[in-house]
Amino acid sequence: MSRPNRPQRRIQGPQSALTDFLASHNISAQQIRLDAEARRRAAEAETETPAAPQDEQVTEAATASTSTGDGVSTERTSRAQTTVVAGAESAKRKKAQAAVAKIKAKKKAQKRKRGEDDSDGSEYDDLAEAIFQRSAPLPGQMENCAVCGKRFTVTAYSRSAPDGGLLCNPCGKELDKEEAAPKKRAKRVPGVISGRRQVQSKILDGTYRPGAKSLMTLCIETLAKNINLADDLGELPVTAVDKIARNLSKNRLIDARTLDLFLQPTVEDLFIYDGSKLGADDYIRIFQTAAKLKRLRVCNGVHFKDEVMDYLLSRHIQLEYFYLHGANLLAEEKWKEFLVQKGQSLTTLKVYWTDKHFTDEVLALLEKHCPSLTRLKVEHNQRVTGEGVKAIANIKSLRHLGLDLREHVHSDVYVHLLGKIGQDLETLSLARVPDADNSILDALHNKCRSLRKLRITDSEVMTDEGFARLFKDWGNRELKFIDFQKCRQLESTQPRENPDGIGLCSNGFRALMAHSGRTLEYLNLYGCRHISPEAFEEVFGADKVYPSLTKLEISFCEQVTDFIVGSIFRSCPQLRELIVFGCMKVKDVKVPHGKLLVGVPNAVGMVIDGDDN
Amino acid sequence: MAVNDDDVCTSKYITLVSNDGFEFVVLREATAISPTIKGMLRNPFSEARTGRCEFPEISAPVLEKVTEYFHYWYKNQDKAVVPDMDIPVELCLEILVAADFLGLDKQQG
Structure with missing residues (x-):
């Protein structure tokens, strides 16, 4: 900032380098000192002048505006308000002028005392005006707020108003809020990088689809974000309500308050996907409100305790579908009471993650x-043994069975089970059965005729011969879903050698595809690493087509090459997702449009879809 | 918009009419995402002749948002990263009901 009438430096003789430097930048130490003095004096002057007249002026203007504002349009009242502000401002300006005049007078007097002439008075004019333009009262002084007009003590943190003047603490906070809000919104806009990251994350979750989200999804996401505003979901279709429940659970938003949105006296299905924030009282409330409840699913239902079950038993609710996940506080006795009293109507029972109380x-x-139980799932269970599985063998109505037990169960028990109820089973899932052997596969071959879905995982004893025997001339209809993950030899000293053909290898794989290839929709061969490249090339040969296969998992099948992956894409027109983690021979493969290849070991990590058609 | 009254309307655009008479002209291809509208535009129905679909249960602000969605969907059909469309919170539930009615719960038509 340069001033036209800068005073000449009065200090003669040697001067410091700093002074010289400052002088070359149009800054004079003398002037800074004078500025400070003037400011101090101005502050003194202000405290001397009484504030009362100004306040009066403001209140007068305000009363004038309210008296005229009786029955006039908002436009006029707003104009009146601006006049109030203008009045206050003009008062302030007058005060400032008076103070400037005072300073000038004082300065002149001082100079006269010092015996200097009065020639550079205009310089003081500039100075004083500059001070009042900045209008910065020192911390500790009193000042009137530029917005609300209240008196307040100025601190170092006092904010200045957008159109001059200072703000009191409450008004300053208000201004902070206003300015902070748009900043946050700007942050939330997804950038290119976060978008890409999101896509990769979705691919790994298996939920990725190119293109825009459906309108329903958009609405439900908006709703989940603003769920605290919702009082009632109204007449929404069941599918939409279920989606809302899923979306809320995903963000852990289901609590005592949001649960009410889903509780209606007429509701028949209640699916709570995350009940971790619900207490025993909330579960009791479910049975109090939803008297017609037929299907109940509770995940993470930690507080689904004895007292909740007692209450359920005291009501007339007849559950058909009961899914309980993680309810470890429910005692064995209560389970028994429940089955004795309410088992009649039950068609589906699924119990997950229990340690002590769900027993044989x-x-x-x-x-x-x-008597009408068709679906039974007992997973992550630490108590059920072979005895329990034998008991299951007596349930003649059972069509779908899923077991994932921690206790050791001998293969003979499963053979016994298949011998008794295998005939009508449509789903059989035996997860984590390291000791399961070929006798189970033979029992499947001999007994099962209606299976659609088969899962046997982690077997370390079953052999390729066994799998080949199972699928060769099997009287069962073609399957839709097969999961044989990690059925392989575990031999750390000679991992490549497999003289006994343990696990699902080439012949078993050929027989599997020959039997069910036409209808198969999902195939999981994770870790079946002894399937030879010849077998893959033969199964996915140029003349073979698997019209239904949509998802194929061949991670850690070491022999898979670029050529085999290309053949798979050619042979499976409906394939949407191919997972090839740990297939190190897959390097640079062309992925057809709209298909997903997950787990390629390169810098990109995943290939979404190629340009090839 | 040219409407051929005798034959099936083959215009590139169709008109959606809300319950209070507001009309929204949309690219025909953009409405392919909605099985309901697709069904209405099939031959035996009058909508197929006129290219006008009336929705007596959808209000103008909601139908406007739905129309916006049709074009948003059409424009972003094949893109990998799609920014979310803004749904006004106060209309959220009404749009949800309309989306259910129009079968807009799938990503692909």
Whole structure:
């Protein structure tokens, strides 16, 4: 900033380098000192002048505006308000002028005392005006707020108003809020990088689809974000309500308040996908409100305790579908009571993640008390043993069975089970059965005729011969879903050698595809690493087509090459997702449009879809 | 918009009419995402002749948002990264009901 009438430096003689430097930048130490003095004096002057007249002026203007504002349009009242502000401002300006005049007078007097002439008065004019333009009262002084007009003490943190003047603390906070809001919104806009990251994350979750989200999804996401505004979901279709429930659970938003949105006296299905924030009282409330409840699913239902079950038993609710996940506080006795009293109507029972209380004895009650049970799932269970599985074998109505037990169960028990109820089973899932051997596969071959879905995982004893025997001339209809992941030899000293053909290898794989290839929709061969490249090339040969296959998992099948992946894409027109983690021979493969190849070991990590058609 | 009254309307655009009479002209291809509208535009129905689909249960602000969605969907059909469309919170539930009615719960038509 340069001033036209800068004073000449009065200090003669040697001067410091700093002074010289400052002088070359139009800054004079003398002037800074004078500025400070003037400011101090101005502050003094202000405290001397009484504030009362100004306040009066403001209140006068305000009362004038309110008296005229009776029955006039908002436009006029707003104009009146601006006049109030203008009045306050003009008062301030007058005060400032008076103070400037005072300073000038004082300065002149001082100079006269010092015996200097009065020639550079205009310089003081500039100075004083500059001070008041900045209008910065020092911390500790009193000042009137530029917005609300209240008196307040100026601190170092006092904010200045957008159109001059200072703000009191409450008004300053208000201004902070206004300015912070748009900043946050700007942050939330997804950038290119975060978008890409999101896509990769979705691919790994298996939920990726190119293109825009459906309108329903958009609405549900908006709703989940603003769920605290919703009082009632109204008459929404069941599918939409279920989607909302899923979306809320994903963000852990289901609590005592949001649960009410889903509780209606007429509701028949209640799916709580995350009940971790619900207490025992909330679960009791479900049975109090939803008297017609038929299907109940509770995930993470930690507080689904004895007292909740007691309450359920005291009501007339007849559940058909009961899915309980992680309810470890529910005692064995209560399970038994439940099955005895409410088992009659039960068609589906799924119990996940229990350590102590879901036992063989509970399973033994199913035969007698649940005559219409068709689906049973017992997973991540630490108590059920071979005894329990034998008890399941007596449930004649069973069509779908899924077991994932921690206790050791001998293969003979499963053979016994298949011998008794294998004939009508449509789903059989035996997860984590390291000791399961070929006798189970033979029992499947001999007994099962209606299977659509088969899962046997982690077997370390079953052999290629066994798998080949199972699928060769099997009287069962073609399957839709097969999961044989990690059925392979575990031999750390000689991992490549497999003289006994343990696990699902080439012949078993050929027989599997020959039997079910036409209808197969999902195939999981994760870790079946002894399937030879010849077998893959033969199965996915140029003349073979698998019209239904949509998802294929061949991770850690070491022999898979670029050529085999290309052949798979050619042979499976409906294939949407191919997972090839740990297939190190897959390097640079062309992925057809709209298909997904997950797990390629390169810098990109995943290939989404190629340009090839 | 040219409407051929005798034959099936083959115009590139169709008109959606809300319950209070507001009309929205949309690219025909953009409405392919909605099985409901697709069905209405099939031959035996009058909508197929006129290219006008009336929705007596959808209000203008909601139908406007739906129309916006049709074009948003059409424009972003094959893109990998799609920014979300803004849904006004106050209309959210109404749009949800309309989306259910129009079968807009799938990503592909």
